[in-house]
Amino acid sequence: MISARMMLSALACSSAALLAGGAMAEPVEKWCEGVRIAAFPGGPQGGVFANNVYNGFRQAELDLGADVTYYFSNWDPNLMLQQIQQAVATGVDGIATYGFAGEDATGPIVQQAYEQGIIFTTLNTSLRDSQAAYGPNGFGYVGAPNYDAGYALGAEAAARAEVSEGDKVFVWGLRSQGGDRGQRTVGVIDAFEAAGLEVIYQEIDAATNANPNAGTATFVGLMGANPDVKIVVTDHGGLTSNVGVYADAAGLEPGDVYFAGFDMSPNTAQAVQEGYQNLVIDQQPYLQGYLPILNICLTEKYGFSGLDINTAGAFVDATNVDAVAPLAAVEIR
Known part of the structure; x- marks a missing residue:
């Protein structure tokens, strides 16, 4: 599997060639096709919040063309940790999950993933030490501080x-x-x-x-x-x-x-x-699903570093709920 570092080197060479020749990259549909990703909505299937994340995952899968496998964890950090280990064992290209189990329990798995060439990134709950170590290799965070x-x-x-x-x-x-x-x-x-x-x-x-x-x-x-x-x-x-x-x-x-x-x-x-x-x-959990899939695709295909995005920028109350309610009804907001 090509590492992010190797990909960056190759891209630097190809970019220089494109500039020399005056060529421009053309938009590509389903440009993440063939990339296998393990994605974790967090809670029970169909559950509150988890479903918004899942909907974001699914839209990114459709838009980008990635092959996504879903793991539902019932908000149980121990179950999620076991499932992350299972995902690493399958040799996927990327993993998008929560940091619920904390750095001590999850950090060694993150290290194992990157040693195997698997891009690991987080949503909703960060793993800041792992992100500091592997951010240049695609480890990002999408969610609230x-x-x-x-x-x-x-x-x-x-x-x-x-x-x-x-x-x-x-x-x-x-x-x-x-x-x-x-x-x-x-x-x-x-x-x-x-x-x-x-x-x-x-x-x-x-x-x-x-x-x-x-x-x-x-x-x-x-x-x-x-x-x-x-x-x-x-x-x-x-x-x-x-x-x-x-x-x-x-x-x-x-x-x-x-x-x-x-x-x-x-x-x-x-x-x-x-x-x-x-x-x-x-917190806009739909984005916490969509953007980690995009993160993994950008790193796997183009060698980009991990995204770090704060999704919790707004309050909802009686003054603005009517604008949000129709989107909440279909579990996008």
């Missing part, structure tokens, strides 16, 4: 909800998850504590991580024990999509509690329109 995104959501929610020092807020997140993913929850908590708020924290358990409905009793119990909670943050796209269910089960009306969370979905758009969900930071 997770701590910063968490802090931004917490700070924005505190400002908009007009809370006072000492007020209670509930953060339902994944602080204990390894690596960069847990830092998003840490960012939310840090923002609230900087605003002088009392944080009640609940780790999302494995059952709720895989199926948000499994967390309904947890939410009802916590809110019953803390009826003075002013803000609830759901640090998980699936849980954010279920806010209407949680609120109804807890006997909450729109406006009783300020709900903030991550990621658009059809249910989340509806909850914003109905007044249950107040603020959403949109």
Whole structure:
């Protein structure tokens, strides 16, 4: 298999020849045809967020002509790690996956992949040490800078909800998850504590991580024990999509509690329109699927270095949800 370094050398020679002859490259359809890629949507097949990533993967596969195999992991970092190892063993040309398992567990597999000539790149959750080592060889990142995104959501929610020092807020997140993913929850908590708020924290358990409905009793119990909670943050796209269910089960009306969370979905758009969900930071997961496939194709075919793209640049609320809702309905936004 031709390495990225060899490809760059060959391209330099060919570019010089093109310039000398005055030739111009012509656009090519399906220019990534024949490149085999293992892609990881993250959650269960058809699940919230995972489906947006999957839709991005599939569109890139269609546009570029790559041969893509999909691995669904039920948001389980250990299962995902096993599947990544399986993908490396198959000798694909590239792997696009999350960094959920963290650097210590995933870094050796990244090294093995590059030693075998496999391009490895990440989405949603970064592996910054691996990216620093292999960025010139195609290792990129498409997603949010997770701590910063968490802090931004917490700070924005505190400002908009007009809370006072000492007020209670509930953060339902994944602080204990390894690596960069847990830092998003840490960012939310840090923002609230900087605003002088009392944080009640609940780790999302494995059952709720895989199926948000499994967390309904947890939410009802916590809110019953803390009826003075002013803000609830759901640090998980699936849980954010279920806010209407949680609120109804807890006997909450729109406006009783300020709900903030991550990621658009059809249910989340509806909850914003109905007044249950107040603020959403949109990571644009469709791009987290599409762009890593493009990244791998650009590196494999042309020797480009890895992309590094922040997809979480906007909030969705009642003022702009109507523009986003039709795209959320077809799981593009």
